[in-house]
């Protein structure tokens with residue numbers, strides 16, 4: 001069965017490939033709709049540039065983000081592993097403008113001793129962020145992938161972001177920060193595990 005991934009699914013099924021010609025046409029149409037002249041010198045290459053940019057910004061649609069967790073190490077660590085302040089850039093699916101901030105990703109490894117490389121947690125955030133997104137879904141998808149792929153005993157993901165759709169247009173509240181969290185396994189059931197992670201996240205030096 002062929003399924004496209006519109007970002008809502010948790011099973012990471014790649015979407016059909018990016019269509020640059022279609023994207024270029026759409027950008028040209030948008031410029032025309034705005035009353036611009038897409039053939040003037042400054043804009044002549046813009047549709048192709050924007051198409052390339054979107055292929056990159058939505059790269060997470062054409063790959064399977066969870067695959068970055070395929071490689072694990074046989075390291076025994078029974079307690080929390082937490083990577084904080086992972087820079088995060090994503091695209092709001094309502095307005096197609098950026099939201100950006102930081103992600104904190106923690107997990108409690110399986111007792112069988114499978115841990116992932118630290119950079120892979122940042123890659124996971126990156127790939128799920130590179131889709132048309134809402135912050136809540138992004139947060140959940142990262143937590144679910146960590147649980148699923150690492151057989152983790154718990155996962156915690158906190159994302160703090162500013163949405164440019166709230167800053168540069170609409171309600172115009174620059175500086176407003178949205179914080180979302182996803183707690184799975186032990187972080188949901190154990191107040192002390194949750195408190196330990198939240199203390200490390202909230203108390204970090206900035």
Ligand SMILES: Nc1nc2c(ncn2[C@@H]2O[C@H](COP(=O)(O)OP(=O)(O)OP(=O)(O)O)[C@@H](O)[C@H]2O)c(=O)[nH]1
Nearest residue numbers: 092093094095133134135136163165166169170171
């Ligand atoms: N829950 C959630 N809402 C988001 C996110 N990104 C943007 N939004 C909101 O999506 C909503 C879309 O609201 P609509 O009323 O359909 O669109 P709009 O008229 O452009 O809304 P305004 O932004 O209030 O001008 C807005 O309230 C945005 O702030 C997100 O990641 N999560």
Ligand SMILES: [Zn+2]
Nearest residue numbers: 092094095165
């Ligand atoms: Zn928005």
